[in-house]
Amino acid sequence: MADEVVVIEGDGIGREVVPAAVEVLEAFDIDFEFVEAEAGDAVKEATGEALPTETYETVADADATLFGAAGETAADVILPLRDAVDSFVNVRPAKAYPGVDALRPETDVVFLRENTEGVYAGHEDRLSEDLSTLTRVVTASASRELAEYACEFVGDGRGPDGRDGFTVAHKSNVMRETDGRFRREVLAVAEERGVDADEELMDAFATKLPLDPSQYGVVVCPNLAGDVLSDLAAGLVGGLGLLPSANVGHENGLFEPVHGTAPDIAGEGIANPTAAVLSAAMLLEHLGHVEEGGRVRTAVESVLSDGPRTGDLGGDATTEEVTAAIVDRL
Amino acid sequence: MADEVVVIEGDGIGREVVPAAVEVLEAFDIDFEFVEAEAGDAVKEATGEALPTETYETVADADATLFGAAGETAADVILPLRDAVDSFVNVRPAKAYPGVDALRPETDVVFLRENTEGVYAGHEDRLSEDLSTLTRVVTASASRELAEYACEFVGDGRGPDGRDGFTVAHKSNVMRETDGRFRREVLAVAEERGVDADEELMDAFATKLPLDPSQYGVVVCPNLAGDVLSDLAAGLVGGLGLLPSANVGHENGLFEPVHGTAPDIAGEGIANPTAAVLSAAMLLEHLGHVEEGGRVRTAVESVLSDGPRTGDLGGDATTEEVTAAIVDRL
Ligand SMILES: CC(C)[C@H](C(=O)O)[C@@H](O)C(=O)O
Ligand SMILES: CC(C)[C@H](C(=O)O)[C@@H](O)C(=O)O
Numbered sequence: 001m002a003d004e005v006v007v008i009e010g011d012g013i014g015r016e017v018v019p020a021a022v023e024v025l026e027a028f029d030i031d032f033e034f035v036e037a038e039a040g041d042a043v044k045e046a047t048g049e050a051l052p053t054e055t056y057e058t059v060a061d062a063d064a065t066l067f068g069a070a071g072e073t074a075a076d077v078i079l080p081l082r083d084a085v086d087s088f089v090n091v092r093p094a095k096a097y098p099g100v101d102a103l104r105p106e107t108d109v110v111f112l113r114e115n116t117e118g119v120y121a122g123h124e125d126r127l128s129e130d131l132s133t134l135t136r137v138v139t140a141s142a143s144r145e146l147a148e149y150a151c152e153f154v155g156d157g158r159g160p161d162g163r164d165g166f167t168v169a170h171k172s173n174v175m176r177e178t179d180g181r182f183r184r185e186v187l188a189v190a191e192e193r194g195v196d197a198d199e200e201l202m203d204a205f206a207t208k209l210p211l212d213p214s215q216y217g218v219v220v221c222p223n224l225a226g227d228v229l230s231d232l233a234a235g236l237v238g239g240l241g242l243l244p245s246a247n248v249g250h251e252n253g254l255f256e257p258v259h260g261t262a263p264d265i266a267g268e269g270i271a272n273p274t275a276a277v278l279s280a281a282m283l284l285e286h287l288g289h290v291e292e293g294g295r296v297r298t299a300v301e302s303v304l305s306d307g308p309r310t311g312d313l314g315g316d317a318t319t320e321e322v323t324a325a326i327v328d329r330l
Numbered sequence: 331m332a333d334e335v336v337v338i339e340g341d342g343i344g345r346e347v348v349p350a351a352v353e354v355l356e357a358f359d360i361d362f363e364f365v366e367a368e369a370g371d372a373v374k375e376a377t378g379e380a381l382p383t384e385t386y387e388t389v390a391d392a393d394a395t396l397f398g399a400a401g402e403t404a405a406d407v408i409l410p411l412r413d414a415v416d417s418f419v420n421v422r423p424a425k426a427y428p429g430v431d432a433l434r435p436e437t438d439v440v441f442l443r444e445n446t447e448g449v450y451a452g453h454e455d456r457l458s459e460d461l462s463t464l465t466r467v468v469t470a471s472a473s474r475e476l477a478e479y480a481c482e483f484v485g486d487g488r489g490p491d492g493r494d495g496f497t498v499a500h501k502s503n504v505m506r507e508t509d510g511r512f513r514r515e516v517l518a519v520a521e522e523r524g525v526d527a528d529e530e531l532m533d534a535f536a537t538k539l540p541l542d543p544s545q546y547g548v549v550v551c552p553n554l555a556g557d558v559l560s561d562l563a564a565g566l567v568g569g570l571g572l573l574p575s576a577n578v579g580h581e582n583g584l585f586e587p588v589h590g591t592a593p594d595i596a597g598e599g600i601a602n603p604t605a606a607v608l609s610a611a612m613l614l615e616h617l618g619h620v621e622e623g624g625r626v627r628t629a630v631e632s633v634l635s636d637g638p639r640t641g642d643l644g645g646d647a648t649t650e651e652v653t654a655a656i657v658d659r660l
Contacts, residue, residue: 122506133465206562207570227501228536238541
């Protein structure tokens, strides 16, 4: 049976890089059924809703979704979509590619970010004229599920350089009950599974990653810590332009470049499709097409090292030229 | 009347760098009354309490406190001490010094971190076998007080290069009510005071700071954001070894190096006293000895550029030799 893949371009350069990624997917002899759906600023403008119910349901019922970017409405789109695919982990590799100018070229870290709770569970109240509160949520079950995933991830040799352990980053010296629980459950699962795990306070991690990224491989974090620390890693590899991500669910997944809509260059056909194409590679792997995913990655690395480049990487190629080069080298 | 300054060495290299900082303070013809007090792992070992009530009260009643570092008990010591001095802002300058190896030598950023609430207000509950929660707190009053301080700070020309505006970093797209309030109140105060303020999501800030630190000067943040983002800046200037901080209260203050106890080198007399000495400079300024504070800073910069260096900076000088050189150049 065909895999149903929902395609949501969204706003800005999402409309350019998502078609590029679809072109790469179509280059394989795989039976995909692509379904277009809408979300983002433009559809909100038109209908009043950034994420139409129809889109939510289409995504929830599909096998996987490829998403581009949304503008002002990003949070209104992406947080419910993560929920639609029942995602419990956000996989965010941050790798410096040969030939790309990076502050720390040795960076090769994969963040496994908890994707359902923490401050994102988001029960907020305005208790008085002066006082607002937010209830941050941590459960043993979500922490353990993330840890099980991390153990399988490193067990399968998917960590950078096949590293077989991981680091838990947290702030349990201040959030003793909540991050204390997160830390304890994650380390307990690692121990049960015989996986090496060490830990780092998230503030110390933020100091140490720029000083020496090679000391880290797979990093397991609560939701907001994963958001901030993976974006920090993006700064070390040269920006968000090349970074893919996977919101992995139990039987579904949502794949998106980490970058935004880049309004300054949107519509010109010069956006870098790399992050979207690498997100498509993660989608392929998630659907079991592991060999094809690897081929996309290899083609992307080859083009980055000596192929045409878009303006963000100092070249003057168009999105279409870079995409054609990637397809050519598959 | 003499200014009463409490001196808490704490653990590890705190016992070496705090005496060095006191030596610098004593070099001035200022009438200080130094009072020794205890806190940290060692006193916990001996008495069962990391922060004896007597220490808390001595600190609360003094004009200022110079603190070194605490080991495992850091949070048990430092969080109540911030409360003892009634601190509402943690001032954390992160500057790369000439002659010191830094990933981003152009970094010169001062973080003004909210110092009383956010997740540090810390109401945590274990609601079930599975579920723990933390209530994050944001008030308009604390947000506005921080913003007033920031406006005065830049108005007084204390921002890097005399910059007259600031950036608010927050995560209001997710924490809409709490960080929404923080952001709104801080920007409103800036507008009332005619101070330029722009804003950045904290995750975007974490990407952009390493890419180009020169775009930021004074950064105003909620408590945990300030913790993590200032530690990130530390990684760009070469580590925590040189960074001072000031916990500023209404009529009191607590001054501490950002570094920890450095157990690997503690007791050898080779710790770098710079961060503690620069914290003493902030203490001097806080007590109105602005000219003297400036002289300490200038002497430190001079020694860093061509004076004796401790091992962390590639030299082989002792703590005492570096301190003597600083005193010599005052
Ligand atoms: C848009 C925003 C809600 C989102 C997040 O905070 O998760 C984004 O920063 C990301 O990391 O995908
Ligand atoms: C020790 C810890 C509680 C403290 C904090 O989180 O504030 C430390 O990281 C700091 O930044 O001074």
